[in-house]
Amino acid sequence: MCIVQAKAESNGVGFSDVEHSIHGVVDIRVGYADTIDSYLDGGLGKLAANNGGQIALSQLGLNYQAQWGDAWSSRIVANAYVDGINNGIGLTEAMVRYRDIPSESGIRLDVEFGLMYPKISLENVATAWASPxxxxxxxxxxxxxxxxxxxxxxxxxxxxxxxxxxxHDFSLTAEAFMYNDTTGAMLSWHGWTQSSRQTLLQETLPITAIPAMQPGGMLDEQAANSDPFKELDDRIGAHVVAKWTWRNNGSVQAGYYDNNADTLIVKQGQYAWLTQFGHIGAKWRLPMGINLISQYMQGSTIMTNTDGWPVVDNDFHSGYIMLSKRWSQHRVSLRVEDFSVTDNDDTPEDDNNEDGQSFTVAYQYQLDRPWFMQFEYNVIDSTRPARKYLNQPIDLVEQQWQLSSRYFF
Structure with missing residues (x-):
């Protein structure tokens, strides 16, 4: 970590010190995947890797923060990937924050503005939205x-x-947002995936070439790539989260997300998707130093033509339970998951149904305070009828082994 303090001056008058800090993570991995074409490559594989062995810079993340006095700060997060499929470098978060000093009764206001994740994840709490x-x-x-x-x-x-x-601490978060009108497209057309890949601000995402997107199909006006940060309808979405924390024991949260998209809008092959979901989560300390982390999400996403006819209408859910124990220089984490997409529309040659389960075991060894070696095994068992369009098995078991060197600074 690098910290620099600077004194701001204007017309000879000194303002509060500005403290600059830079944190980062370098994650280099070797691995082997028993899978089909990756979703990053426009395929219907659940993993970020294609079939076979690979070596990759899975994450080079940088987090720059500036702090003005006690209340004001800003943060910019950039990530880079070199994985042989979809290399890139760019911003993933950028925001300004005001977090005041608590009042005598313990009430505190925390306000952020910018490019950000909704406050949902209980996993991604390390530098540059990595998972520890x-x-x-x-x-x-x-x-x-x-x-x-x-x-x-x-x-x-x-x-x-x-x-x-x-x-006991309590908090209530309200978020108002724009620039996410296509949210739901990738979940519908390639389904749930499992990786550590964060989409960069300037990136677009390849869509699987299903028959409905060929000339004459009901989806032939859809662009070949989806832009996940597109604003199409100038409407504001909303997200609310309530959280209870019992100090030294754990926390529980619940929230509801609605991007409030106008599904009658389509511009340059990008459709507005109305995506709504509820979510709950808990992080709890169990006996013997075991941490329990669990989250569940359930919702729907719909895309229509300009006449309002539902072309894609899906319900979805995903949930996981993870147990993690850390002792001395070691950490072991086990995670089980269940996920599905239910296709409710009648669009021909666009079957979005999906059902699956996943199991992950990860072992981490700390070589030094910022340096970790980590081994992970993933197995995903999924059923997705759309794979028949690509002459691939509808029922598929995918496996992945990874060995990583992660350095946090």
Missing amino acids: YSLSYSTMNSWLAEEVRHIGLSTTVESLGKYRQSA
Whole structure:
């Protein structure tokens, strides 16, 4: 970590010190995948890797933060990937934050504005939205990393229990946002995935070439790539989250997300998708130093033609339970998941149905304070009828082994 303090001056008058800090992560991996074409390559594989062996710079993340006094700060997060499929470098988050000092009764205001993730993930709490528990995120948080981000305003009101001689904290977050009207497209057309790939601000995402997108099909006006940060209808979406924290024990949260998209809008092959979901999650300390982390999401996404006819109408869910134990220089994490997409429309040659389960085991060894070696095994068992369009098995078991060297600074 690098910290620099600078004194700001204007007309001879000194303002508060500005503190600059840079954190980062370098993640280099070797691995082997028993799979089909990756979703990053426009395929229907659940993994970020194609079949066979690979070596990759899976993440080079940089987090720059500037702090003005006690309340104001800004943060810019950039990520780079060299994986042989979809190399890139760009921004993943950028925001300004105001977080005031708590009042005498323990009430504190926390406001953020900019490019940000909705406040959902309980896994991705390390530098540059990495996970300290596993190399690959859960299917739920992999989807957030791919296409559930926005530019918006997030306001949190906290009630801190220590000011009330209580071990219980409460918070309520309200977010208003734009620039995410296509959210739901990738979840529909390639389904749930499992990786650690965060979509960069300037990136677009390849869509599987299903028959409905060929000339004459009901989806032939859809662009070949989806733009996950597109604003099409000039409408504001909303997200609310309530959280209870019992200090030294854990926390529970629940929220609801609605991007409020106008599905009658299509511009340059990009359709607006109305995507809504509820989510719950808990992070709890169990006996013997075991941490329990669990989240569940359920919702729907719909895309229509300009006359309002539902062309894609899907319900979806994803949930995981993870147990993680850390001792000395070791950490072991186990995660099980269940996920599905239910296709409710009658569009021919566009079957979005999906059902699957996933299991992940990860072992981490700390070589030095910022340096970790980590091994991970993933197996995903899924059924997706759309694979028949590509002459691939509808029922598929995919496996992945990865060995990583991760250095945090």
